[in-house]
Amino acid sequence: LRVNTITLTTDFGLQDWFVGTMKGVIRGLCPKAVVVDLTHGITPGDIQSGAFALAAGCRYFPKGTIHVAVVDPGVGSSRAAMAVETASYVFLGPDNGVLSWALEAEQIKTVRRLENESCFLRPVSRTFHGRDVFAPAAARLCGGLPIGKVGPAHGEWVRLPWPEPQVRTKELRGAIVYIDRFGNAITNIRGEFLRGMDGPAVKVKAGRASVLGLADHYQAVPEGKPSAVIGSSGLMEIAVNGGSAAVKLKLKVGDPIHVRRW
Amino acid sequence: LRVNTITLTTDFGLQDWFVGTMKGVIRGLCPKAVVVDLTHGITPGDIQSGAFALAAGCRYFPKGTIHVAVVDPGVGSSRAAMAVETASYVFLGPDNGVLSWALEAEQIKTVRRLENESCFLRPVSRTFHGRDVFAPAAARLCGGLPIGKVGPAHGEWVRLPWPEPQVRTKELRGAIVYIDRFGNAITNIRGEFLRGMDGPAVKVKAGRASVLGLADHYQAVPEGKPSAVIGSSGLMEIAVNGGSAAVKLKLKVGDPIHVRRW
Amino acid sequence: LRVNTITLTTDFGLQDWFVGTMKGVIRGLCPKAVVVDLTHGITPGDIQSGAFALAAGCRYFPKGTIHVAVVDPGVGSSRAAMAVETASYVFLGPDNGVLSWALEAEQIKTVRRLENESCFLRPVSRTFHGRDVFAPAAARLCGGLPIGKVGPAHGEWVRLPWPEPQVRTKELRGAIVYIDRFGNAITNIRGEFLRGMDGPAVKVKAGRASVLGLADHYQAVPEGKPSAVIGSSGLMEIAVNGGSAAVKLKLKVGDPIHVRRW
Numbered sequence: 001l002r003v004n005t006i007t008l009t010t011d012f013g014l015q016d017w018f019v020g021t022m023k024g025v026i027r028g029l030c031p032k033a034v035v036v037d038l039t040h041g042i043t044p045g046d047i048q049s050g051a052f053a054l055a056a057g058c059r060y061f062p063k064g065t066i067h068v069a070v071v072d073p074g075v076g077s078s079r080a081a082m083a084v085e086t087a088s089y090v091f092l093g094p095d096n097g098v099l100s101w102a103l104e105a106e107q108i109k110t111v112r113r114l115e116n117e118s119c120f121l122r123p124v125s126r127t128f129h130g131r132d133v134f135a136p137a138a139a140r141l142c143g144g145l146p147i148g149k150v151g152p153a154h155g156e157w158v159r160l161p162w163p164e165p166q167v168r169t170k171e172l173r174g175a176i177v178y179i180d181r182f183g184n185a186i187t188n189i190r191g192e193f194l195r196g197m198d199g200p201a202v203k204v205k206a207g208r209a210s211v212l213g214l215a216d217h218y219q220a221v222p223e224g225k226p227s228a229v230i231g232s233s234g235l236m237e238i239a240v241n242g243g244s245a246a247v248k249l250k251l252k253v254g255d256p257i258h259v260r261r262w
Numbered sequence: 263l264r265v266n267t268i269t270l271t272t273d274f275g276l277q278d279w280f281v282g283t284m285k286g287v288i289r290g291l292c293p294k295a296v297v298v299d300l301t302h303g304i305t306p307g308d309i310q311s312g313a314f315a316l317a318a319g320c321r322y323f324p325k326g327t328i329h330v331a332v333v334d335p336g337v338g339s340s341r342a343a344m345a346v347e348t349a350s351y352v353f354l355g356p357d358n359g360v361l362s363w364a365l366e367a368e369q370i371k372t373v374r375r376l377e378n379e380s381c382f383l384r385p386v387s388r389t390f391h392g393r394d395v396f397a398p399a400a401a402r403l404c405g406g407l408p409i410g411k412v413g414p415a416h417g418e419w420v421r422l423p424w425p426e427p428q429v430r431t432k433e434l435r436g437a438i439v440y441i442d443r444f445g446n447a448i449t450n451i452r453g454e455f456l457r458g459m460d461g462p463a464v465k466v467k468a469g470r471a472s473v474l475g476l477a478d479h480y481q482a483v484p485e486g487k488p489s490a491v492i493g494s495s496g497l498m499e500i501a502v503n504g505g506s507a508a509v510k511l512k513l514k515v516g517d518p519i520h521v522r523r524w
Numbered sequence: 525l526r527v528n529t530i531t532l533t534t535d536f537g538l539q540d541w542f543v544g545t546m547k548g549v550i551r552g553l554c555p556k557a558v559v560v561d562l563t564h565g566i567t568p569g570d571i572q573s574g575a576f577a578l579a580a581g582c583r584y585f586p587k588g589t590i591h592v593a594v595v596d597p598g599v600g601s602s603r604a605a606m607a608v609e610t611a612s613y614v615f616l617g618p619d620n621g622v623l624s625w626a627l628e629a630e631q632i633k634t635v636r637r638l639e640n641e642s643c644f645l646r647p648v649s650r651t652f653h654g655r656d657v658f659a660p661a662a663a664r665l666c667g668g669l670p671i672g673k674v675g676p677a678h679g680e681w682v683r684l685p686w687p688e689p690q691v692r693t694k695e696l697r698g699a700i701v702y703i704d705r706f707g708n709a710i711t712n713i714r715g716e717f718l719r720g721m722d723g724p725a726v727k728v729k730a731g732r733a734s735v736l737g738l739a740d741h742y743q744a745v746p747e748g749k750p751s752a753v754i755g756s757s758g759l760m761e762i763a764v765n766g767g768s769a770a771v772k773l774k775l776k777v778g779d780p781i782h783v784r785r786w
Contacts, residue, residue, distance in 0.1 A: 012705065013565070013705035014538065014561070014563060014564065014565050015563060015565030015566075015704075015705045016563055016565065016577060016704045016705050017533075017562050017563050017577045017578075017580050017581030018704075018705075019561075019563075020531065020533075020560060020561055020562035020563055020581050021562075021580075021581045021584040023560045023561075024529075024531070024560065024562075024581065024584035024585035024586070024589070025584050027527070027529055027558070027560065027585060027586055027589075028584075028585065028586035031527065031586075044705070044706050044768075045766060073742065073743060073765075073766065074741075074742075074743050075741060075742065076740060076741025076742065076743075076744075077741050077743050077744070125754075125755070125756040126740060126741050126753060126754060126755075126756075127741065127742065127753060127754075127755050127756050127761075128755075128756030131584065131756065132756075
C-alpha cells in the first residue's frame with residue numbers, strides 16, 4: 001500500500017491560492033507524494049456534489065491512494081474531522097457527509113477522529129482546514145504515519161441519504177443527482193435496473209423531454225435531440241447531442257425522472 | 263525516448279471528476295508517468311479548438327512525450343481511435359481531426375488503430391473513452407508497450423482543413439482561428455508573411471478596427487486601443503491594450519482579417 | 525535547498541495551452557522539477573491580485589522553492605525581468621510589482637536582472653515570456669544554475685504600495701484588498717490589530733453591512749448573515765454564511781472598511 005498518491009476534491013476553485021498552498025504543505029512534509037486533483041470545481045458548500053464526485057472518481061485510483069475531500073462550510077465549528085482506512089484507500093475529510101457516498105462502496109477497517117494536533121500546521125486557522133489540518137495529515141499518512149496516530153476511534157459519522165429510485169409496477173421513479181460540465185443530467189438510476197429495457201418499449205421522461213429507448217452513445221440521436229444513455233459511472237443520464245441537456249431541457253439536481261415500460 | 267511525460271488536452275473541463283480519473287488510471291498503470299495538463303478548457307465538442315491548442319502547445323514538450331487529445335463528441339460511435347508515432351512524439355486521440363493539425367508538423371512513423379482491448383479498462387463505458395481507452399493506452403505506452411501492440415495499421419485519417427490565407431496583389435485575406443483567454447484574436451496569418459511589412463505601409467482590418475502597422479508588444483499602443491502583434495505561436499493576432507479584443511471589437515472565430523499594403 | 529519545486533502564479537487561465545507549455549519547457553530542461561500551480565486565475569493584467577496571491581501562498585512551500593509569478597501586461601516592453609534569491613526562496617517575475625508583496629516578508633540575498641539569453645528559449649516571442657523567459661530560467665535554476673548567472677545585479681525594483689489601514693482614536697479605517705472564490709472580502713486589517721476586540725464592543729462596517737464583534741467561523745452567524753472573521757491569511761475578512769459577501773453586500777476591491785470600538 002505505498003503508492004504515494006494523494007487526491008484532492010474540494011470546492012476551493014482554482015482562482016485563488018488555496019489549492020496551491022495545500023500542495024505546498026504536502027510537498028514540504030512528504031516530498032515523494034504525488035498530488036492529483038480529482039476536482040476543485042464543486043459549487044461552494046455543495047456537500048452532495050462533493051460526495052458524488054468523490055464516489056464517482058475514487059475507485060479509479062490505485063490501492064493505497066489517500067483521498068482528501070474538503071467541502072466544508074462548517075469549518076471551524078464543532079463538526080469533527082475524520083480519517084477512514086478501508087481495504088483499498090484512506091479517506092480524509094470533515095464529518096459532514098462528504099465522504100459518505102464513497103465509503104458505501106468500501107470495506108471499512110478503521111474510522112478515526114482527526115484530532116492529534118501534532119499532525120497539523122500550527123496555528124490552525126479558523127477558516128482553512130484544507131491547508132492546516134487535512135493536507136498535513138494526508139502528507140504524514142503518506143509518509144508512513146499509522147492511521148491510529150491521528151486520533152481516537154470515531155463512532156457514528158454523518159451519512160448523506162442516497163435517493164434510491166422508487167420501483168412501481170410499470171414505472172421507475174428516479175431523480176437527477178448531478179449535472180456535469182457538458183450539461184448531462186446524471187440520474188440515480190443504475191444501468192443494471194434497465195437491463196433488457198432497451199428498445200422502444202421503454203420511455204424516459206425528464207422535464208419536458210420524453211425519450212424512447214436507451215441510446216448507445218450521445219450521437220445516436222440527431223443533433224440537438226435528447227437521449228437517455230448509460231453514462232460512465234453506470235448511471236442513466238439525460239444528454240442532448242451537441243448541446244447541454246440541463247440548459248435545453250431546463251433540468252436541475254432533484255428533478256424527477258420517470259422510466260416507464262409498457 | 264523515455265521521458266515519462268503524458269499530456270492531456272480535452273474538453274472535459276475541471277468542474278467534474280473526469281480529468282482526475284484519467285490521472286488515477288494512469289497512476290495505477292504507470293506510476294513513473296508525469297501527467298501534464300495542456301488544457302481541459304476546450305469548448306465542449308469543439309474539435310478545431312482542440313486541434314489548435316494541441317498543435318500550438320505540443321512542440322514545447324521534450325522528445326518522447328505522449329500527447330493525448332480527447333475532444334470526442336462521437337465517443338461510442340463507429341469513429342476510430344488512433345495512436346500515431348512520429349519522430350518526436352506519440353499522439354493518441356479519436357480519429358476526428360483533433361490530432362491532425364499537430365501531425366502536420368510531424369514526421370510520421372506509424373499510425374495505428376487503437377483497438378487492442380487488452381490495453382483498455384474493462385468494461386469500456388460508452389461515453390468516457392478518455393478514462394477507459396486513451397488514458398490506459400497512454401499509460402501502457404509510457405510503460406514501454408511497443409506501439410505496434412495497440413492495434414493494426416490505420417489507413418487514412420480525418421484531417422481538418424487549415425484555412426490558408428488568400429494572397430491577392432495588394433492584400434492578404436485571412437481569418438480568425440482562435441480566441442484566447444485574454445480575448446486576443448489569433449489569425450491564420452503567419453508572421454513570416456508579414457516580414458518587411460512593418461511600419462505604416464501596412465493596414466490590418468479586423469471587424470470595425472483598422473490598425474496601421476504591426477506593434478512590437480501589447481502596450482505599444484495606448485490603453486484601450488487595438489493592435490496587430492505577432493503572437494507566441496508565430497501567428498498574427500489582434501489585441502487590445504488592457505482589454506479583450508474579442509469583446510471590444512466583437513470578433514469571433516471565422517471572422518475575416520484583411521492585411522493591405524499600399 | 526534542493527527541493528525541486530517550482531510554483532506558477534499567473535493570469536493565463538486554464539482555457540488555453542499557455543500554462544501547459546510552460547510546464548513542457550520546464551520538463552524538457554529540468555525533468556526532476558515538480559511544478560505546482562499556485563493559481564492561474566488572476567484577472568488578466570491584475571498585478572495587485574497576483575501580488576496578493578503570491579504573498580498569501582508562497583510561504584507554505586518548503587525552503588528552496590522557486591516561485592514564478594507572471595502577471596505581465598507589459599510583456600515585450602522595456603520593463604525588466606527579475607530573479608530574487610531570499611533566505612527561503614527564489615522568485616522570478618517581471619519587475620512590475622507582482623513580486624513585491626511577497627518580498628516584503630523575505631530576507632533578500634540578491635536581486636538580479638534576468639537578461640542572460642542563454643537561459644531563455646530562442647527565439648523569445650514578443651508576447652509570452654512566461655514560456656520563453658521565466659519557465660526556462662526557473663528550470664535552469666532548479667537544475668543548479670547559480671543565480672548570479674541569470675544576469676547582472678538589479679537596482680531598485682517596483683514596489684506596490686500596501687494600503688495600510690489608518691488608525692484613528694476610536695476607529696480603524698481599512699479597505700478590501702481581495703475577493704476570493706467564495707465571495708469573501710479580504711481586508712488589509714491584520715488580525716493582531718483586533719486582539720482583545722472580540723465581543724459586541726466592536727462594530728465592523730462594510731458597505732451596507734454592519735456587524736457586531738468578530739465571529740469564530742463562517743457558520744457562527746445565521747445562514748445568509750454577514751460576519752467578520754480572521755481569515756486564513758491572518759487578515760480580517762467579511763463573509764456571509766452560505767453565500768457570497770461580495771455579491772450580497774456589493775463589495776469590491778478598494779471599498780472602505782471601518783472597525784469601531786466604543
